[in-house]
Amino acid sequence: MQPRNMSMSGVVDLAALKAAGEAKQKAEQARAEAARTGQAPASGARLVFDVDEAGFQQDVLQRSTEVPVVIDFWAEWCEPCKQLGPLLERLAGEYAGKFVLAKIDVDANQMLFQQFGVQGIPAVFAVVAGQPIPLFQGAAPEAQIRQVLDQLVQAAEQQFGIVGAPVEPSAADEQEQAEVPVPAGPYDAVLEAANQALDSGDLGGAIQAYKNVLSDDPANPEAKLGLAQAELLRRVQDLDPQAVRKEAAENPADVPAQIRAADLDLVGGHVEDAFGRLVDAVKRSAGDDREAARLRLLELFEVIGAEDPRVTAARTALARVLF
Numbered sequence: 001m002q003p004r005n006m007s008m009s010g011v012v013d014l015a016a017l018k019a020a021g022e023a024k025q026k027a028e029q030a031r032a033e034a035a036r037t038g039q040a041p042a043s044g045a046r047l048v049f050d051v052d053e054a055g056f057q058q059d060v061l062q063r064s065t066e067v068p069v070v071i072d073f074w075a076e077w078c079e080p081c082k083q084l085g086p087l088l089e090r091l092a093g094e095y096a097g098k099f100v101l102a103k104i105d106v107d108a109n110q111m112l113f114q115q116f117g118v119q120g121i122p123a124v125f126a127v128v129a130g131q132p133i134p135l136f137q138g139a140a141p142e143a144q145i146r147q148v149l150d151q152l153v154q155a156a157e158q159q160f161g162i163v164g165a166p167v168e169p170s171a172a173d174e175q176e177q178a179e180v181p182v183p184a185g186p187y188d189a190v191l192e193a194a195n196q197a198l199d200s201g202d203l204g205g206a207i208q209a210y211k212n213v214l215s216d217d218p219a220n221p222e223a224k225l226g227l228a229q230a231e232l233l234r235r236v237q238d239l240d241p242q243a244v245r246k247e248a249a250e251n252p253a254d255v256p257a258q259i260r261a262a263d264l265d266l267v268g269g270h271v272e273d274a275f276g277r278l279v280d281a282v283k284r285s286a287g288d289d290r291e292a293a294r295l296r297l298l299e300l301f302e303v304i305g306a307e308d309p310r311v312t313a314a315r316t317a318l319a320r321v322l323f
Contacts, residue, residue, distance in 0.1 A: 075121055
């Protein structure tokens with residue numbers, strides 16, 4: 001049987017949860033402020049940027065694993081482009097990091113123009129987790145564009161757990177933050193106790209402590225990540241690893257068996273194996289089984305953390321089997 005004093009040591013750095021949570025909260029606050037004022041966050045966030053063929057891999061494909069990238073194909077001679085472009089730029093500011101806008105001049109980037117199969121401009125595509133998605137062509141009405149963007153943002157979050165771009169503070173902001181002490185948050189003591197309980201194997205105590213925080217602050221990122229880890233450990237604590245792996249090996253189409261094996265893979269530190277197993281389960285299955293495998297994969301993303309490159313790679317693999 002799996003020992004009851006299991007730890008996530010070696011899989012994810014619990015000490016980094018607090019810093020990651022604070023960074024995410026600052027990004028969410030910046031988005032809220034941008035939405036309130038109707039302006040984009042600080043220029044460091046690069047909500048709107050030009051892209052050429054040389055920078056496409058990094059600026060679009062890689063970035064699409066963290067935030068939906070909307071692509072505006074345009075040209076200087078295109079009159080409808082001059083109407084659509086400023087509208088998309090304004091909406092990028094209003095959505096405040098839920099998507100970013102990449103502008104591609106088709107005259108200067110014919111290869112990209114051809115690779116996307118663009119028939120005419122303006123043409124708008126999106127890239128999510130490395131996968132291109134056609135959105136619309138022509139200068140569509142603003143209401144229609146908003147509806148398309150809302151669907152894009154929702155799909156990115158629900159299908160891949162991609163919730164938007166972090167907002168990078170300016171150098172002046174960082175200096176100010178360094179000079180002004182940050183007061184301890186109201187949940188610091190509870191979260192510290194929960195983390196200690198998790199490390200010591202008191203899963204019930206850790207889960208309850210994280211839930212107590214989330215009952216008051218449902219978006220608290222540290223509590224959400226900690227709860228995901230604690231619930232994973234509780235799921236596997238009474239499993240027989242040898243029996244689970246034997247069942248999964250003998251029944252590759254049995255999605256519940258693959259899900260149990262993926263949980264064990266992750267706890268054992270085999271992160272890529274866990275992710276790959278569930279991506280394969282999504283690819284081979286349909287209906288409720290497919291949805292169960294996809295949701296468990298998103299839960300395991302939460303355990304590891306969105307910034308981990310293994311999560312980035314798995315999101316891209318998931319996109320390939322879903323589209």
